[in-house]
Amino acid sequence: MNIVTSALPSRMKAAVVTGAGQMRVDTLPLPEPAAGQVRVALEGCGVCASSLTPWAGAKWMTFPTEPGGLGHEGWGIIDAVGADVEDLFVGDRVAALSYHAYATHDLADKNAVVRLPDQLAGQPFPGEPLGCAMNIFKRSLIGAGQTVAIVGIGFLGALLTQLAVLAGARVIAMSRRQFSLDLAKRMGASETIPIDDHWRIIEEVKALTGGRFCDCVIEAVGKQWPLDLAGELTKERGRLIVAGYHQDGPRQINMQLWNWRGLDVINAHERDPSVYVQGIRDAVKAVQEGLFDPSVLYTHHLPLERLGEALDMTRDRPHGFLKALVMYA
Incomplete structure (x- = not known):
C-alpha cells in the first residue's frame, strides 16, 4: 500500500512538446508510485542541451512527448512512497534521476534519488548535470x-x-x-x-x-x-x-x-543509472565541502509555462546565460 501525506493535491501540471518548437502545459491526475518507487513534488528542473535536438524536431522524434518528457534534472520533496521503500520518507528533500521532470511531480526508482542535506535547504539542486x-x-x-x-x-x-x-x-x-x-x-x-x-x-x-x-x-x-x-x-x-x-x-x-x-x-558520457546516482552523491558532498559553488551558474529561472523560452535560451545562449532552471515552487 502506498503511504501518502494528507491534504495532497490530486492533480499535477506537465509540459508536453507538441511539435518542433511548440509546447503546452496539461493538467493531469497525480501518478501513484509503484513498489520500489517514490513520487517527488518537484521544486524545479534544469534545462539540458540534450533536449534541444528533440525540441528542434529531429526526424526521429515522435510528437507529442509524454507529459513531462525530456526533463531529467529535477529536485524536490518526496510526497508519496510505494511498497518496499524503507529508507526514504515523505518529506525528504531529494535530487532525482527521473525522466518526466518537466512537470510538477514525477516518479523515480528508490535507487535513483539522493537525499539532500539540511545544509542545502532552499538551494536549487539539479542533480543530474x-x-x-x-x-x-x-x-x-x-x-x-x-x-x-x-x-x-x-x-x-x-x-x-x-x-x-x-x-x-x-x-x-x-x-x-x-x-x-x-x-x-x-x-x-x-x-x-x-x-x-x-x-x-x-x-x-x-x-x-x-x-x-x-x-x-x-x-x-x-x-x-x-x-x-x-x-x-x-x-x-x-x-x-x-x-x-x-x-x-x-x-x-x-x-x-x-x-x-x-x-x-x-x-565521458555515462549510461548506467547507478553511475549517475553516485555522481549526484559526489556532487552533494562537493557542494557541502565547498569544492564548487553551482549557485552562481543558475542564471535564468522561468515557470513551467515558459519552458519553450528556456529551451530557446539554452540553444541561443544570450549574453549572461549559463543555465536555465524551470521552477515550480
Whole structure:
C-alpha cells in the first residue's frame, strides 16, 4: 500500500512538446508510485542541451512527448512512497534521476534519488548535470601540476574549471563568449582564449605550453570544430575527454593525429543509472565541502509555462546565460 501525506493535491501540471518548437502545459491526475518507487513534488528542473535536438524536431522524434518528457534534472520533496521503500520518507528533500521532470511531480526508482542535506535547504539542486560534472572530472584524472584546456565554458565547463583549479591544475579556458571567459577567470583559470580562429588558438596554446600542448583537454561544446580543436591541443600521450553532447549527427575525427600522438580518448558520457546516482552523491558532498559553488551558474529561472523560452535560451545562449532552471515552487 502506498503511504501518502494528507491534504495532497490530486492533480499535477506537465509540459508536453507538441511539435518542433511548440509546447503546452496539461493538467493531469497525480501518478501513484509503484513498489520500489517514490513520487517527488518537484521544486524545479534544469534545462539540458540534450533536449534541444528533440525540441528542434529531429526526424526521429515522435510528437507529442509524454507529459513531462525530456526533463531529467529535477529536485524536490518526496510526497508519496510505494511498497518496499524503507529508507526514504515523505518529506525528504531529494535530487532525482527521473525522466518526466518537466512537470510538477514525477516518479523515480528508490535507487535513483539522493537525499539532500539540511545544509542545502532552499538551494536549487539539479542533480543530474552536477553529477555529470563530477563523473567527467573523475574520469579526466586531473591532478596538481597538469595543464588542462577546457573547450567551452558553459555550465559544465564552468563547473569543471572550478574542480580542476581546486585540484591544482593550470586551466586554460576557451569560449566564444567574453562573458564566459570572464567567469572562468574569476573561477581561477590561468589563461582565457576566445574561440575564434582555429590556427591562432593552436599557436597560442603551443606558446603557453612551451610547445608541449596540454596534459588533458576537455571538449564541452558538442560540435565538430571544437572536437577537432581539442585533438590539436592535446599533447603526446595526453588525454582527450569528450564531454560535449554529440547527438545531432555523425562526426569525423583526425585519426592520423590521434594515432600519431598516442592520445587516450575518453568518452565521458555515462549510461548506467547507478553511475549517475553516485555522481549526484559526489556532487552533494562537493557542494557541502565547498569544492564548487553551482549557485552562481543558475542564471535564468522561468515557470513551467515558459519552458519553450528556456529551451530557446539554452540553444541561443544570450549574453549572461549559463543555465536555465524551470521552477515550480
